[in-house]
Amino acid sequence: MSDFLDHFFDWLPILEPRSRKRQRLMEAPFPEDWRAILHRNVPFWRAWTPERQAEAEPMIQAFAGEQAMTGAQGLELTEEMRVVISASAVRPVLRLGLDYYDHISEIVVYPFERLSVPGHGDRVLGVAHAHGVVVLSWPAVLRGLRDPNDGLDTALHEFVHILDLANGAMNGEPPLREPEHVNPWARVLGRRFEAMQDGARTPLRDYAAVNPAEFLAVSSEHFFERPAELRRKMPDLYRQLEQFYGWDPAG
Numbered sequence: 001m002s003d004f005l006d007h008f009f010d011w012l013p014i015l016e017p018r019s020r021k022r023q024r025l026m027e028a029p030f031p032e033d034w035r036a037i038l039h040r041n042v043p044f045w046r047a048w049t050p051e052r053q054a055e056a057e058p059m060i061q062a063f064a065g066e067q068a069m070t071g072a073q074g075l076e077l078t079e080e081m082r083v084v085i086s087a088s089a090v091r092p093v094l095r096l097g098l099d100y101y102d103h104i105s106e107i108v109v110y111p112f113e114r115l116s117v118p119g120h121g122d123r124v125l126g127v128a129h130a131h132g133v134v135v136l137s138w139p140a141v142l143r144g145l146r147d148p149n150d151g152l153d154t155a156l157h158e159f160v161h162i163l164d165l166a167n168g169a170m171n172g173e174p175p176l177r178e179p180e181h182v183n184p185w186a187r188v189l190g191r192r193f194e195a196m197q198d199g200a201r202t203p204l205r206d207y208a209a210v211n212p213a214e215f216l217a218v219s220s221e222h223f224f225e226r227p228a229e230l231r232r233k234m235p236d237l238y239r240q241l242e243q244f245y246g247w248d249p250a251g
């Protein structure tokens with residue numbers, strides 16, 4: 001019977017449960033040309049240890065295989081784009097797991113540097129919609145990746161909004177690992193956010209003061225791209241992000 005089911009699912013992948021599909025994707029050998037794509041396009045990947053790369057590869061493969069990605073406005077989505085976007089998505093959930101993205105319905109990729117999005121203006125780099133659609137500008141994704149130490153990464157920013165949304169609200173309070181983490185998280189991020197609204201000078205860019213969701217997305221960009229600076233100047237915030245993301249980019 002289980003033999004039959006194995007083959008049944010091979011023939012009809014559309015009926016395959018997500019957990020089983022994910023496991024199959026994660027267990028498949030990682031394509032060598034995908035490694036070349038990552039080396040070519042993703043500087044943070046080049047800086048990672050082989051151990052961290054090996055940890056991320058199955059997740060990249062699963063994300064690329066299970067998420068619906070489409071090109072818009074004439075953009076033909078290539079394998080290279082899928083792999084690069086998947087690596088960007090995996091970075092923040094490396095230790096959290098892909099379940100944080102189960103509510104993504106579609107990833108739409110545009111060929112323009114700046115997007116015009118109703119309600120978000122006409123100079124937007126990316127959008128994470130509350131119903132799980134992620135909109136990305138491909139040139140902005142590449143530009144965000146190019147300098148891995150500038151604290152700016154569009155794709156990472158949007159995927160942090162999406163993992164923030166995993167408990168139903170994009171509000172700077174993602175599902176934390178333990179119930180006892182909730183109060184310290186709210187206290188530290190709330191205090192730092194309010195201080196920025198009051199004009200406090202921090203290493204974070206001003207956009208962090210827009211609302212708590214943007215504060216989380218911007219401080220996460222800083223956490224992954226300028227960790228030593230964030231740890232030195234905002235150690236309490238760094239500690240919360242390190243506990244949540246489950247690893248220490250400065251270490």
Ligand SMILES: [Zn+2]
Pocket residue numbers: 157161213214217
């Ligand atoms: Zn944002």
